[in-house]
Amino acid sequence: MAETAREAEPSGPGLLDKVDHATGTLNGWIGSVFFYDVGGKTHTSVADGVADEAQVSVLVDSLFQDASFDVEVAAVQLELPAGTTEDRRAALESALRAAWSAKTGTSVEDSSQSMAVKVAAGPAGAGGKTTLSAKRAGIPLTVLWLILGAVYFTFxxxxxxxxxxxxxxxxxxxxxxxxxxxxxxxxxxxxxxxxxxxxxxxxxxxxxxxxxxxxxxxxxxxxxxxxxxxxxxxxxxxxxxxxxxxxxxxxxxxxxxxxxxxxxxxxxxxxxxxxxxxxxxxxxxxxxxxxxxxxxxxxxxxxxxxxxxxxxxxxxxxxxxxxxxxxxxxxxxxxxxxxxxxxxxxxxxxxxxxxxxxxxxxxxxxxxxxxxxxxxxxxxxxxxxxxxxxxxxxxxxxxxxxxxxxxxxxxxxxxxxxxxxxxxxxxxxxxxxxxxxxxxxxxxxxxxxxxxxxxxxxxxxxxxxxxxxxxxxxxxxxxxxxxxxxxxxxxxxxxxxxxxxxxxxxxxxxxxxxxxxxxxxxxxxxxxxxxxxxxxxxxxxxxxxxxxxxxxxxxxxxxxxxxxxxxxxxxxxxxxxxxxxxxxxxxxxxxxxxxxxxxxxxxx
Missing domain, CATH: 1.20.1740 (Amino acid/polyamine transporter I)
Structure with missing residues (x-):
């Protein structure tokens, strides 16, 4: 029985998962400089653990209660704690789309927004947070630098x-x-x-x-x-x-x-x-x-x-x-x-x-x-x-x-x-x-x-x-x-x-x-x-x-x-x-x- 129980235990993250997590962290550090969003703004609302459908609706409501929030955002993302199952992710995505449509009166497909629901990188474990973010896009610093350089050289x-x-x-x-x-x-x-x-x-x-x-x-x-x-x-x-x-x-x-x-x-x-x-x-x-x-x-x-x-x-x-x-x-x-x-x-x-x-x-x-x-x-x-x-x-x-x-x-x-x-x-x-x-x-x-x-x-x-x-x-x-x-x-x-x-x-x-x-x-x-x-x-x-x-x-x-x-x-x-x-x-x-x-x- 002990052997069977040992086999049932999760083996933990593999080498590629660790490389994935480490590289994602490094990308975040580098991207925060190279792709600093000039003129961009992000609004967030957070819940502890894996939110349920009702909590997703509450997260959406909290965004709209912010007086500076602008519904014409470029990207909406719901990030779930590491280890969230695919079935749960899909269910919460449906809940997010429904809550968003109810608030805006239009579907995501008919608006200028993009929407994504993803699971955070890293090993699965207890705890974590569910974060809903809505980002108004600016211009990444690297792209702005390329544009300014190209325009200058042309003239x-x-x-x-x-x-x-x-x-x-x-x-x-x-x-x-x-x-x-x-x-x-x-x-x-x-x-x-x-x-x-x-x-x-x-x-x-x-x-x-x-x-x-x-x-x-x-x-x-x-x-x-x-x-x-x-x-x-x-x-x-x-x-x-x-x-x-x-x-x-x-x-x-x-x-x-x-x-x-x-x-x-x-x-x-x-x-x-x-x-x-x-x-x-x-x-x-x-x-x-x-x-x-x-x-x-x-x-x-x-x-x-x-x-x-x-x-x-x-x-x-x-x-x-x-x-x-x-x-x-x-x-x-x-x-x-x-x-x-x-x-x-x-x-x-x-x-x-x-x-x-x-x-x-x-x-x-x-x-x-x-x-x-x-x-x-x-x-x-x-x-x-x-x-x-x-x-x-x-x-x-x-x-x-x-x-x-x-x-x-x-x-x-x-x-x-x-x-x-x-x-x-x-x-x-x-x-x-x-x-x-x-x-x-x-x-x-x-x-x-x-x-x-x-x-x-x-x-x-x-x-x-x-x-x-x-x-x-x-x-x-x-x-x-x-x-x-x-x-x-x-x-x-x-x-x-x-x-x-x-x-x-x-x-x-x-x-x-x-x-x-x-x-x-x-x-x-x-x-x-x-x-x-x-x-x-x-x-x-x-x-x-x-x-x-x-x-x-x-x-x-x-x-x-x-x-x-x-x-x-x-x-x-x-x-x-x-x-x-x-x-x-x-x-x-x-x-x-x-x-x-x-x-x-x-x-x-």
Whole structure:
């Protein structure tokens, strides 16, 4: 009997649960700084223990009794104590919706609010509190910083995102390449662009867009496009600086990126101490971002997309794989192992092998994906004007002005930044390796990235999701609830092409693969900056371990950690770029003057 009783006792939280809880706590600390809600306000009401249906109604009443409470909030959340059962959670969610509708006279679905009921992370136990919070959205500090930087650079550089566009295409085509001298560097303009695009054109274009629309509505698309347009200027400045302050080793290898223009560029300005601090801070964040958003997130989301097409990834558990089985699925570790091997083969070859791989994968995957999107759009040409109207109306909805308007704007800019990385500083690492006699020429090439990534690819994804109505369909509520953006996008395409999710699954894997190999390079360069080239093998092994972990870890906290790191890179990067932007402006004026006078000639 004693043995039976011992077996019935709960085993307690497992390793992944502990990682989940610890990472969630860390995310909270980091997020309280990086995502400090400028202009936001949260109202709360609390009850001890797990509330019942009557207490939920009392919690709602207490919110409305606050004289400063505004019903037009952006998000309503009920957090229950750890260990609350799913049945109890679902029952209390129904009670919350009923109580809220009774107070407001409208359902949550018909208003500007989003509503969630979740169970607190951590081990189950007695006690705890039930907390009802209603938040009026402000603008996260990171997003505000990105917006202000992008707007400033656009005006400071005289709208280089418009006047440099044609020249950027000509440079990528090789029309200005001197056949006798390309300058120092390791890769061509096109290879540098492809390497940087392979890091940006990824699951942010497929999963990120769907998540943005799920959370912010179709209007988020408008702000994603606006962010892409303004981000072209940010990308130009940071990649020009990456070229200007790079270091070329005797063996021809190039060391460049934000770390070098922050440390060396600010040193020239007499700000050596600040520059060194910002460079180290940036490098640490970039390494964290490469492990999370640039790796674990890519594996996790691509795996979710493949499950619908590859049956063996969702089988019944077997004794052989029981030690790896998690809520994510018993055979997921096989996918993680395969991806780790494939990524390892490429990244061991350095930037030249990464560039050679990227210049083949990026055009292929972009072509396949864009053709699929164009097919859906051409088939629904008559609905495009209505979709664009929905997007524009959603971007400026007066109904959501107290929280929804800012919420939509924030979702658009946040997902665009995560997708195209403009202002983050990561692409400067890839572009610093390009062969070019003029640093600003490479910066002009780099401004094509946000255009291709966000204005073209992300917009096509958004139009497909809006036209098919997948973003609001009750059939796909589970995708939206679980932030499964890849699954929602696949469902949207399947409306018109039932077979396309198979193709999309392959495209998603290529998107993820190309993003991972480029982010491995970014992270390794930052690792080498901090610890020296001799320790790079340690970074590569850690990166591959994270690749494997991405297939078996189900915690969103672990994945969100990468988001925080990548967007957090904007703080040291934009501060340094703002200080150094005057020099870039002078270099740009000089280059454009030579281009106009014919001193810089075309060779093709």
């Amino acid at each position: 400071r550089m005289g709208f280089i995102n418009l006047r440099g566009f044609k020249h950027a295409i000509q440079v990528v085509q090789g029309k200005y390449d001197n056949p006798e001298s390309h300058g120092a560097g390791e890769v061509s303009h096109f290879q540098a662009l492809a390497s940087a695009l392979s890091a940006t054109v990824g699951l942010g274009n497929i999963a990120g867009v769907a998540i943005a629309i799920s959370l912010g509505g179709p209007g988020a698309t408008f702000w994603m496009i606006a962010a892409g347009f303004l981000g072209m200027s940010s990308k130009f400045v940071e990649c020009s600086l990456g070229q200007k302050f790079r270091q070329v080793r005797p063996d021809g290898r190039v060391m460049g990126g934000a770390m070098y223009y922050l440390s060396n560029g600010l040193k020239e300005k007499g700000l050596g101490g600040l520059g060194k601090f910002l460079a180290v801070f940036f490098a640490i964040l970039c390494i964290g971002g490469s492990f999370g958003g640039g790796n674990t997130f890519q594996v996790n989301q691509s795996l979710n997309a493949l499950k619908g097409s590859v049956s063996f990834l969702s089988p019944k558990a077997t004794p052989i794989v029981e030690s790896f089985a998690t809520a994510a699925g018993p055979n997921n570790w096989i996918y993680g192992l395969i991806m780790a091997v494939l990524v390892g083969i490429v990244i061991l070859g350095g930037i030249q092998r990464i560039a050679a791989t990227a210049e083949k994968i990026v055009p292929l995957m972009c072509g396949v994906y864009v053709l699929g999107a164009l097919y859906v759009l051409f088939k629904n040409t008559a609905h495009i004007p209505d979709a664009l109207g929905t997007i524009f109306a959603g971007a400026f909805s007066a109904k959501a002005m107290y929280g929804g308007f800012l919420g939509v704007l924030v979702q658009g800019f946040k997902r665009a930044a995560f997708s195209n990385e403009a202002g983050v500083g990561s692409a400067a690492i890839a572009h610093s390796a390009a062969k070019t006699p003029y640093p600003v020429r490479e910066g002009i090439v780099a401004l094509l990235e946000p255009f291709i990534d966000t204005i073209v690819v992300c917009t096509m994804t958004a139009l497909v999701i809006v036209i098919t109505g997948a973003y609001a369909s009750p059939d796909y509520a589970e995708f939206r609830a679980n932030a499964d953006g890849a699954g929602l996008t696949a469902a949207a395409f399947s409306h018109e092409m039932p077979w396309f999710p198979m193709v999309l699954s392959a495209a998603v894997m290529l998107f993820a693969f190309s993003t991972m190999i480029s982010w491995s390079y970014y992270g390794e360069r930052c690792w080498a900056y901090l610890f020296g080239d001799g320790s790079s093998i340690i970074y590569r092994l850690l990166f591959l371990a994270c690749t494997f972990a991405g297939s078996i870890v189900t915690s969103m906290n672990v994945l969100e950690f990468g988001d925080l790191m990548i967007l957090g890179m904007a703080f040291p990067n934009i501060l340094g770029v703002l200080i150094l932007s005057g020099g870039v402006k002078n270099d740009l004026d000089d280059y454009m003057g030579k281009l106009k006078s014919g001193e810089i000639r075309q060779y093709k």
